[in-house]
Amino acid sequence: MDAILENSWLQFSIHLDNLYWSLNWRNDRIPGLRGVRMGVDYRLDGRKWNIRAGSPVLDLNTATLPASPHGPLKQARLSLGPDANGIRWAVTFSLPTNLPMLLWQFTLENEAQSPIYVDRLSVLEAGAGLKDSHLDPPSAIGPLSSPAFFSNGWQSWSYAGVYGPGERFMSTRLPFFRSPTDVNAGTPQPKERGRFSSDFFAVLGDRESRGALVAGFLSQRQHFGSLEAVLNPNDATLRMWANGDGARLDPGEKLESDSACLCSLEVDSPDPFGYFVEAVAREHGLMPPLTELTAQAPARSQGRFSEPGFEIPTGWCSWYQYSSEDYTGELSERDVLKNLAALRALQPGLPLRTFQIDDGFEAKVGDWFAFHPAFPRGVAPLAEEIQASGFTPGLWLAPFILQAGSQTARQHPDWLLRGRLGRPVNAGFLWNNFATALDLTHPGALEYVEKTVHTAVHDWGYRYLKLDFLYAAALPGRPRDPRLTRAQILRRGLEVIRAAGEEAFLLGCGCPLGPAIGLVEAMRIGADTSRRWFPYFRGLGSYVHQEWSLPSVRNALNNAIYRAPLHRRWWINDPDCLLLNPGEHLSLEEVRLSASLIAMTGGSLFLSDDLSALPPSLLQIAEVVTPPIGLRPQILDWFDTNQPQHLRLDLENASGSWHLLAQINWADVPQELPFCQQIFGLEAGQRYQAREFWSGSDYSLDGERVSLPPIPPHGVRLLSARPIQPGVPAYLGSNLHISQGLEVAGWEAGDRRLTLALQRPGQARGEIFLRLPEAPRVATIAGRELDWQAAGKESYRFRVEFEREAEIQIEW
Ligand code: 9PG
Numbered sequence: 001m002d003a004i005l006e007n008s009w010l011q012f013s014i015h016l017d018n019l020y021w022s023l024n025w026r027n028d029r030i031p032g033l034r035g036v037r038m039g040v041d042y043r044l045d046g047r048k049w050n051i052r053a054g055s056p057v058l059d060l061n062t063a064t065l066p067a068s069p070h071g072p073l074k075q076a077r078l079s080l081g082p083d084a085n086g087i088r089w090a091v092t093f094s095l096p097t098n099l100p101m102l103l104w105q106f107t108l109e110n111e112a113q114s115p116i117y118v119d120r121l122s123v124l125e126a127g128a129g130l131k132d133s134h135l136d137p138p139s140a141i142g143p144l145s146s147p148a149f150f151s152n153g154w155q156s157w158s159y160a161g162v163y164g165p166g167e168r169f170m171s172t173r174l175p176f177f178r179s180p181t182d183v184n185a186g187t188p189q190p191k192e193r194g195r196f197s198s199d200f201f202a203v204l205g206d207r208e209s210r211g212a213l214v215a216g217f218l219s220q221r222q223h224f225g226s227l228e229a230v231l232n233p234n235d236a237t238l239r240m241w242a243n244g245d246g247a248r249l250d251p252g253e254k255l256e257s258d259s260a261c262l263c264s265l266e267v268d269s270p271d272p273f274g275y276f277v278e279a280v281a282r283e284h285g286l287m288p289p290l291t292e293l294t295a296q297a298p299a300r301s302q303g304r305f306s307e308p309g310f311e312i313p314t315g316w317c318s319w320y321q322y323s324s325e326d327y328t329g330e331l332s333e334r335d336v337l338k339n340l341a342a343l344r345a346l347q348p349g350l351p352l353r354t355f356q357i358d359d360g361f362e363a364k365v366g367d368w369f370a371f372h373p374a375f376p377r378g379v380a381p382l383a384e385e386i387q388a389s390g391f392t393p394g395l396w397l398a399p400f401i402l403q404a405g406s407q408t409a410r411q412h413p414d415w416l417l418r419g420r421l422g423r424p425v426n427a428g429f430l431w432n433n434f435a436t437a438l439d440l441t442h443p444g445a446l447e448y449v450e451k452t453v454h455t456a457v458h459d460w461g462y463r464y465l466k467l468d469f470l471y472a473a474a475l476p477g478r479p480r481d482p483r484l485t486r487a488q489i490l491r492r493g494l495e496v497i498r499a500a501g502e503e504a505f506l507l508g509c510g511c512p513l514g515p516a517i518g519l520v521e522a523m524r525i526g527a528d529t530s531r532r533w534f535p536y537f538r539g540l541g542s543y544v545h546q547e548w549s550l551p552s553v554r555n556a557l558n559n560a561i562y563r564a565p566l567h568r569r570w571w572i573n574d575p576d577c578l579l580l581n582p583g584e585h586l587s588l589e590e591v592r593l594s595a596s597l598i599a600m601t602g603g604s605l606f607l608s609d610d611l612s613a614l615p616p617s618l619l620q621i622a623e624v625v626t627p628p629i630g631l632r633p634q635i636l637d638w639f640d641t642n643q644p645q646h647l648r649l650d651l652e653n654a655s656g657s658w659h660l661l662a663q664i665n666w667a668d669v670p671q672e673l674p675f676c677q678q679i680f681g682l683e684a685g686q687r688y689q690a691r692e693f694w695s696g697s698d699y700s701l702d703g704e705r706v707s708l709p710p711i712p713p714h715g716v717r718l719l720s721a722r723p724i725q726p727g728v729p730a731y732l733g734s735n736l737h738i739s740q741g742l743e744v745a746g747w748e749a750g751d752r753r754l755t756l757a758l759q760r761p762g763q764a765r766g767e768i769f770l771r772l773p774e775a776p777r778v779a780t781i782a783g784r785e786l787d788w789q790a791a792g793k794e795s796y797r798f799r800v801e802f803e804r805e806a807e808i809q810i811e812w
Helices: 175-182 274-283 292-296 333-345 380-388 407-411 443-459 470-474 486-500 553-562 588-601 616-624
Strands: 002-006 010-015 020-025 032-044 047-051 057-065 073-080 087-096 101-110 116-127 140-142 147-151 161-163 195-199 201-206 211-217 224-232 235-249 254-256 260-266 314-317 354-357 362-364 367-371 392-397 464-467 505-508 522-524 572-574 605-607 646-653 656-665 688-692 698-701 715-723 730-734 744-750 753-771 778-781 787-790 795-811
Touching: 002 057, 002 073, 002 087, 010 073, 010 087, 032 087, 032 101, 032 235, 047 087, 101 116, 101 235, 101 274, 116 140, 116 260, 140 235, 147 195, 147 224, 161 553, 195 201, 201 224, 201 260, 211 224, 211 235, 211 274, 235 486, 260 274, 314 392, 333 354, 333 380, 354 464, 367 407, 367 443, 380 392, 392 443, 443 464, 443 486, 470 486, 486 505, 553 588, 588 616, 588 646, 588 656, 588 715, 656 730, 688 730, 715 730
Parallel strands: 314 354, 314 605, 354 392, 392 464, 464 505, 505 522, 522 572
Antiparallel strands: 002 010, 010 020, 020 032, 032 047, 032 116, 032 140, 057 073, 073 087, 087 101, 101 254, 101 260, 116 235, 147 161, 147 201, 195 224, 201 211, 211 260, 224 235, 362 367, 646 656, 656 715, 688 698, 688 715, 730 753, 744 753, 753 795, 778 795, 787 795
16 A cells, blocks of 8 residues: 655655655656665664564545644654564654645654663665665665765764765864764764765755755754765665664653654755755744745745844954963953953944853863952953943853863762763863763753853843853763653753743854754854864874864854855854954955855854954954844855855845855965856846955956956955946945945935935945946035045945945935
8 A cells, every 4th residue: 555645846655565655856856765764773671673664554644734833734644563572663744735845753652561772763764775675666866967965064063065976074083082072973974985974954966957855854852863875976875863872761651753854955046945944943933833825925034033123143252362272261351351441442333242251261161150260250240341331241151061170070970971881971182181071861960050051141140151062961971861862961951051041142052953943042053263274283284174173264164154044044153253363374365255254144243353452454354244244145056066165145225236246265276266147146138347345346247257366365256246227326335344235324316316325333434336327526425525536437436434324415
């Protein structure tokens, strides 16, 4: 007996003989899956069991069910078992009527006499590589003539990027140092070419047909999900499972998995991840449920983090100026006060809101109620001073991890998460020793976390918390409550923090992504930055250049690009700080690239230089990226390379609509990257006037390939491209804001005249460029005469100086 569910995108069928299912897309560019297998691995009385089939019974409900976050659903429920031990297993497939995706969920019921230990829920096994059993019919994915795989790393710092068939997975060459921090213990780190893994979700698709699939989970409340793919042309294999972590399922108990999801993805769509990422947001109540009505016209702007009033965080963070090469803090109260005074003196020109004290104030990581000698008064008085200076007080905490030798570890050995041999787990080689972690299933440990956060928010007065090293709650071990998975333990820990700091703004860092969704306002989505392009580690030189989770500008920017689709849907993305002062190892070009990409990917904007010693030329870079643009860009070549070169952001205001186009040179040598408007998906028939932000050069684009100067190593070409019409005035850009147009607060073009208003914080001074049909007869700013010069064909440069806001009148 076969069963079929279908909607206008896909057709899903289950075959009960041999138990497998298939998925076909009406759009034949999207890879289909045939012969998909599933299974459950568990242990009972020390023996391993694997359920793959067993007298399946199907209960089909093709009538549409009401209310779900994803709109109306059709469902098919498959019940299996009980197996020889009395373990029942069921899978519910749900097909949303209005979405190009299939969802399915496992339940497992223990009807045996003894507890079982769940190792793996295999929600999907597909492709030609499933050679481990006789499969009839054989399984297949595709066709995928030119396969590629997008991999998402486990936690904030872990690498995200795209691979092609002959490539190698970016795994660490320093597993001793990096594995505990960056890698999910349940996700393989393949070594051979063409084999890749991912956490939570991944994309498998075809670079030729431009069609792909997102495979992933809608949440990570119950389990950490892992994926593994093997890519060979026309022969791909995909596995996806939920890690049971060996959690105990007692007799009479039942577990329910997170929903697995397969979703179609159009590689060249302006928002390829939209359907999947928004489904995840809806699953967590961060976007309103889909209804018949909203399904017709998906309201892109809806959702908690895209409300017009939701402000993108900006501020200053102490870490990158006051830390050493081996990542230990070297901060003192004096440094804090000096920078506070400096930031205050920079008002109102540099309106950053949050002043965040990072690692270094505490006696030891884990001992939050004792302070480093450089902070003799503790941190409560500083919060007061920060507040009095007009900023939101921000504080770093690492509530789940314990530094070697901390008082907390010594006084409460029962709070520590321990491994099989009873020794405290290794939470990473940090602060020149092995750190360890709290066992959050111990009520005392959880209470300590609660007290730490409550104290920081309510007693000390910090309303912005950077919560770091959160992966420590999800390390493999033997928790005191063996019934909980690592994902459940982490999520419960975060729920306790959320409740203790209810009114605070929470930033997750070093955090496995899934379990934090809906519990934090912002999330670090990449490795730390540093004042270096390449990662640096204990003098190992270029041996560590392929470490993608170590601190470096390149590493931080890579993830800011690849994880841009999450921004304003799951949280506000935090790309880490913008370091302005190049120091000895960065170039000005690298600083400009950082500023450009941080601005274009829309996340938080934090500085971390010594603000009392910033030269005006560098300060100006901070000014032009403030306020943040806040939007998500398109990454045009995201699936074609592991170093995307082309970003596009479409902007619009009273002055009209324009495009911000970034072209990145990741190479270590200058490159003449070809430029034409088609690369960026701009209309070939439309003329544009473009202005490069950092050089101020302008170019006119008419659909032909233009030859532009080479881009320096690790540099960027950042163009604003305005469509132009003959005889119509246009705003061409400025050096006032990196968007080259968001500084325009009003625009009214009349007969031979133009009125525009500019808006910038503080004292603004710079140049704007206008396209006018004729040279100005009259030009004034706030009633005073305005200086201008011809700057090319029909283009004019105006030197402007004003405070906060000014009106400009031009007549010709
Ligand atoms: C404070 C810092 C900053 C930074 C965080 C985090 O050795 N390590 O593996 C390691 C990784 C990250 C790290 C420090 C050490 O940085 O991302 O912004 O807050 O902690 O200690």
